[in-house]
Amino acid sequence: MTAHSPASIAGRRSAVERYLLKRQFYPFDIIAKASSDLGLVVVIPCFDEPDIGPVLAALAACDAPDCDVEIIVVVNAPAGTDADTLKRNDTAACSVRNFAAGRMPDWMQGHVIEHNALPIARAGVGLARKIGMDEAAARIATTTDCTGVIACLDADCSVAPNYLVRLHDGFVEHPECPGVSIYFEHPDLFACPDPVHRAMIDYELHLRYYIAGQRLAGFPYAFHTVGSALACSSAAYVAQGGMNLRQGGEDFYFAQKLIAVGGYRALNDTTVYPGVRRSARVPFGTGPAINRALETGIELETFAPQIFRDLATFCATLAQANPTNMATLMTGLPAVLHQFLVSQGISDRLDEIAANVASDLSFRQRVSRWFNAFRFLKFAQFASRSAYPKVPVSVAARELAAQDSSRDTADLLHWYRGQDRGC
Numbered sequence: 001m002t003a004h005s006p007a008s009i010a011g012r013r014s015a016v017e018r019y020l021l022k023r024q025f026y027p028f029d030i031i032a033k034a035s036s037d038l039g040l041v042v043v044i045p046c047f048d049e050p051d052i053g054p055v056l057a058a059l060a061a062c063d064a065p066d067c068d069v070e071i072i073v074v075v076n077a078p079a080g081t082d083a084d085t086l087k088r089n090d091t092a093a094c095s096v097r098n099f100a101a102g103r104m105p106d107w108m109q110g111h112v113i114e115h116n117a118l119p120i121a122r123a124g125v126g127l128a129r130k131i132g133m134d135e136a137a138a139r140i141a142t143t144t145d146c147t148g149v150i151a152c153l154d155a156d157c158s159v160a161p162n163y164l165v166r167l168h169d170g171f172v173e174h175p176e177c178p179g180v181s182i183y184f185e186h187p188d189l190f191a192c193p194d195p196v197h198r199a200m201i202d203y204e205l206h207l208r209y210y211i212a213g214q215r216l217a218g219f220p221y222a223f224h225t226v227g228s229a230l231a232c233s234s235a236a237y238v239a240q241g242g243m244n245l246r247q248g249g250e251d252f253y254f255a256q257k258l259i260a261v262g263g264y265r266a267l268n269d270t271t272v273y274p275g276v277r278r279s280a281r282v283p284f285g286t287g288p289a290i291n292r293a294l295e296t297g298i299e300l301e302t303f304a305p306q307i308f309r310d311l312a313t314f315c316a317t318l319a320q321a322n323p324t325n326m327a328t329l330m331t332g333l334p335a336v337l338h339q340f341l342v343s344q345g346i347s348d349r350l351d352e353i354a355a356n357v358a359s360d361l362s363f364r365q366r367v368s369r370w371f372n373a374f375r376f377l378k379f380a381q382f383a384s385r386s387a388y389p390k391v392p393v394s395v396a397a398r399e400l401a402a403q404d405s406s407r408d409t410a411d412l413l414h415w416y417r418g419q420d421r422g423c
Contacts, residue, residue, distance in 0.1 A: 029114070037144070038070060038148060039069075042059060042070070043132035045132065072113060073110070077117070093112045126243060181230060184228070202409055206300055209397045214311065220368060221372055225373075227251030252374075266420075303388070304384070304391050323357065327347070336382070340382045344378075
């Protein structure tokens with residue numbers, strides 16, 4: 001049975017229907033019928049955005065992929081939002097409609113969904129992404145092949161001209177790929193020496209250093225999880241239960257589910273350009289990191305390089321493990337890592353995994369899914385408190401990369417960007 005056989009298409013359509021029956025929160029708003037050639041939907045949450053025009057213009061100026069494209073903008077706000085913010089939301093929604101009516105190419109459609117009274121307990125970028133991605137999955141399910149790509153973008157971003165082409169072609173070239181992390185660069189960091197851009201250099205360097213350390217350690221979850229630079233197949237989206245509802249970090253948790261499937265990739269031959277600005281919209285991430293740096297005036301600190309060396313030891317140990325020797329191998333782990341694993345109940349988890357696998361490979365895969373990116377982050381935080389204090393990001397990045405001490409953070413960021421491009 002091929003991917004384009006009637007049975008395969010019916011199976012994908014049925015999977016979407018089951019997902020929506022179980023997990024859809026709101027009735028769909030878009031009335032216009034999807035093109036039968038729709039193959040890519042870009043979902044953009046929009047809350048209190050001063051100008052959404054530039055991201056729409058960047059998308060409309062992209063090279064045309066071998067499919068039709070839709071842009072879904074989810075204008076949203078929590079219940080009780082003040083009148084001025086709601087007015088700006090209304091202006092943004094009107095801007096999307098006007099742009100879609102007259103400035104998009106014939107292979108692109110633009111839609112706006114408005115939810116300006118979301119429940120306070122759930123309101124946030126996670127729910128906004130979910131609303132748009134659910135609608136995207138449903139629209140893709142009506143197409144000829146019932147297959148397509150759903151991309152996440154933000155309202156303050158721009159994209160490279162080949163963004164849509166590489167998104168479409170990347171999944172065609174790798175049909176089993178569940179999702180991708182798209183290469184990103186915060187723009188104009190080196191041309192503007194103001195405090196916000198200097199803080200952004202530190203923060204982007206931290207992001208790249210953090211993933212580079214995992215990559216050097218051989219960790220299978222070493223992918224960037226920037227919310228505006230993620231995409232997945234529609235099939236993988238519904239299979240993994242859709243986007244979660246977190247007010248921040250929704251990108252991280254969703255990507256972990258996709259990575260665990262296997263076949264996840266870095267898409268490094270196009271670029272997303274996230275916005276550079278202060279923000280208090282989410283509890284952690286780019287905006288809050290910049291705010292802290294500007295308030296303290298102190299260089300951003302990050303995890304010590306030794307944490308990644310310990311991770312490398314764990315990965316090497318796991319590569320030799322089987323159900324009978326893992327407990328013994330653990331005694332050779334660094335003390336702080338061993339202490340952390342014990343605190344996480346690893347002994348019981350190893351017993352459970354060993355009782356439910358039929359091969360050494362399955363055992364290692366199950367342990368790897370348990371020690372995922374979230375658990376590694378918890379270890380990094382644990383080790384920072386108890387054994388390896390955080391260090392300035394420039395110091396850590398130089399040490400990990402074995403770079404000359406004369407290199408400043410801007411030079412280091414150039415170097416780390418090059419490493420990400422080449423991976």
